[in-house]
Amino acid sequence: MTLSKLTKPWEAMSYGFIDGSAKREMRRKMLKAVAVPGCQMPYASREVPMARGWGTGGLQVSLTLVKPTTRVKVIDQGADDSVNAASIRRFIASVAGTPTTLDTLEADLIQSRHRIPEEIMCEDQILVLQVPNPEPLRGVQPNMSIARQMHADADYGRMWLQLYEQIVRSGRVMQGASYPSLVHGRHVMTPSPIPRWDVPKLHMSRHLTILSAGREKRIFAVPPFTRVEPLVFDDVPYQVEDHAGLTCYRSGAKGFFMNEIPQDDGSSVYEVSDSEWGVKAIRAKDGEDVIQGETWYKDGEMPQ
Amino acid sequence: MTLTLDAPRIITTKPLLRIENVSKSYGDVRAVRNVSAHAFPGEVLGIVGESGSGKSTLLRIMNLEELPEEGTYHLDMDNTPEAYSGNLFEMDRFARRMLCATRIGIVYQNPHLGLLMKHSSSGNVAERLLVAGERSFANLRAKAKDALDASEFPLERMDAPPAQLSGGMQQRVQLAKAIALEPALLLLDEPTTGLDVSVQALVLDTLKRLQQDRQITMVIVSHDLGVIRTLADRVMVMRRGEVVETGLSDQIFQDPQHPYTQQLVHAKL
Numbered sequence: 001m002t003l004s005k006l007t008k009p010w011e012a013m014s015y016g017f018i019d020g021s022a023k024r025e026m027r028r029k030m031l032k033a034v035a036v037p038g039c040q041m042p043y044a045s046r047e048v049p050m051a052r053g054w055g056t057g058g059l060q061v062s063l064t065l066v067k068p069t070t071r072v073k074v075i076d077q078g079a080d081d082s083v084n085a086a087s088i089r090r091f092i093a094s095v096a097g098t099p100t101t102l103d104t105l106e107a108d109l110i111q112s113r114h115r116i117p118e119e120i121m122c123e124d125q126i127l128v129l130q131v132p133n134p135e136p137l138r139g140v141q142p143n144m145s146i147a148r149q150m151h152a153d154a155d156y157g158r159m160w161l162q163l164y165e166q167i168v169r170s171g172r173v174m175q176g177a178s179y180p181s182l183v184h185g186r187h188v189m190t191p192s193p194i195p196r197w198d199v200p201k202l203h204m205s206r207h208l209t210i211l212s213a214g215r216e217k218r219i220f221a222v223p224p225f226t227r228v229e230p231l232v233f234d235d236v237p238y239q240v241e242d243h244a245g246l247t248c249y250r251s252g253a254k255g256f257f258m259n260e261i262p263q264d265d266g267s268s269v270y271e272v273s274d275s276e277w278g279v280k281a282i283r284a285k286d287g288e289d290v291i292q293g294e295t296w297y298k299d300g301e302m303p304q
Numbered sequence: 305m306t307l308t309l310d311a312p313r314i315i316t317t318k319p320l321l322r323i324e325n326v327s328k329s330y331g332d333v334r335a336v337r338n339v340s341a342h343a344f345p346g347e348v349l350g351i352v353g354e355s356g357s358g359k360s361t362l363l364r365i366m367n368l369e370e371l372p373e374e375g376t377y378h379l380d381m382d383n384t385p386e387a388y389s390g391n392l393f394e395m396d397r398f399a400r401r402m403l404c405a406t407r408i409g410i411v412y413q414n415p416h417l418g419l420l421m422k423h424s425s426s427g428n429v430a431e432r433l434l435v436a437g438e439r440s441f442a443n444l445r446a447k448a449k450d451a452l453d454a455s456e457f458p459l460e461r462m463d464a465p466p467a468q469l470s471g472g473m474q475q476r477v478q479l480a481k482a483i484a485l486e487p488a489l490l491l492l493d494e495p496t497t498g499l500d501v502s503v504q505a506l507v508l509d510t511l512k513r514l515q516q517d518r519q520i521t522m523v524i525v526s527h528d529l530g531v532i533r534t535l536a537d538r539v540m541v542m543r544r545g546e547v548v549e550t551g552l553s554d555q556i557f558q559d560p561q562h563p564y565t566q567q568l569v570h571a572k573l
Binding site: 167 | 397
């Protein structure tokens with residue numbers, strides 16, 4: 001008996017890498033997540049050829065949703081050209097045969113780690129956010145069984161306590177990313193580690209957002225036109241990062257979320273975090289005919 | 305000479321707390337057997353007994369942390385909401401939680417059970433207010449300060465975490481947390497155990513003053529008869545999960561009827 005006789009003959013893998021039963025489960029869980037906005041749904045979380053914690057949750061959602069005509073965009077901290085984003089984009093394209101794009105306006109599905117693009121997404125687009133820790137209560141309740149009971153009871157007092165402690169200790173809310181937000185007036189979710197700048201973009205947005213944590217095996221969603229309200233005290237308003245007055249040193253774009261690049265002399269320069277938006281701004285400056293979509297922020301302010 | 309007599313006063317006050325025929329077992333062990341108890345508004349009910357007599361279990365039942373196998377529990381508060389008017393053991397978990405969060409305060413023997421040790425002391429008090437729906441930072445600060453002040457906590461340390469405080473201070477933070485929402489019922493589980501005698505006296509003074517100022521109904525559990533004698537108006541003696549004697553504090557301490565109570569009262573090291 002030889003190894004080749006014991007081995008199954010080669011056959012093509014399932015479309016989009018994930019097997020059919022896993023996709024069915026993912027679809028069921030996504031539908032449930034859309035039906036109860038912000039509520040975490042458990043799922044099996046299959047193995048994908050990538051280490052847990054590198055976007056396996058987002059990847060499973062993307063692989064379940066794509067079809068050969070889906071144009072896929074993948075970003076990591078706003079950048080299309082980071083190693084992680086490029087690897088995921090190529091992987092999806094190779095196992096699903098999908099066309100890829102860097103343009104937010106062209107994409108049907110955007111998988112993102114830690115940012116929401118600056119251009120407004122529309123009804124026929126889906127945003128898939130990679131989530132490292134889906135449980136907003138973990139910091140205040142380490143026992144997950146009790147945390148689930150707290151979700152069931154909408155017992156979120158301790159989330160405000162976290163903010164209270166930050167104000168008492170530092171004079172202001174220090175929560176930089178994963179800002180706890182109330183979805184549809186019922187469930188508090190962590191909107192993945194997107195900056196505070198991006199949280200208002202989820203409020204009453206036209207696109208569907210699916211958030212998936214592969215390692216923690218949880219999926220939740222913000223359907224289109226759903227309220228997403230960051231937790232705030234009545235007398236301490238929500239504040240986004242103070243980037244309104246910063247200018248991108250490459251593109252000249254102003255009023256968007258920036259990456260700080262420290263310089264040798266101790267100073268800093270800034271570049272726009274959404275790399276494709278920066279590229280568009282440069283091309284427009286150079287006189288090219290570029291379609292720049294409407295942005296969520298106008299002159300560094302989010303219109304109400 | 306005409307003799308005039310005051311008309312006898314008829315006490316019509318209904319008990320605020322009414323527990324009837326409560327039994328609770330853990331496996332084969334019957335921790336509480338067929339216990340009934342009541343406490344009138346503004347009264348301090350003391351529960352004494354040796355370790356394992358079921359007094360702390362009974363207190364946890366009163367705090368709705370434990371549900372008994374049988375029995376009824378009624379709280380007759382001012383403006384009792386409809387949801388809390390029946391047998392409290394039959395309420396759903398959410399209603400029980402809201403009742404405990406807003407109308408019942410508890411001070412545990414072990415501050416680790418009642419406090420978040422790494423959060424600030426004021427934050428611990430604020431947590432209770434937050435559960436009740438307070439969402440103004442300024443109001444939270446002001447109300448936490450008031451409650452800590454009422455429990456004679458040094459306000460310059462109001463933002464220190466309980467982990468950095470002494471046992472007596474931790475008990476004051478627990479007390480402030482318990483009274484922050486002006487509860488109808490305050491439960492005290494061995495509040496001075498583990499404290500040295502001088503701190504014990506200070507905590508007892510605070511409790512006494514609070515009771516006099518605010519007329520809070522209290523149930524205090526202790527194996528320390530001195531503590532019970534200082535605070536309680538009425539005393540309930542428990543042994544092996546059963547009530548063996550109930551009476552006014554002076555009556556129990558001066559003229560105990562049950563042999564076990566006599567043994568307790570006369571016990572000396």
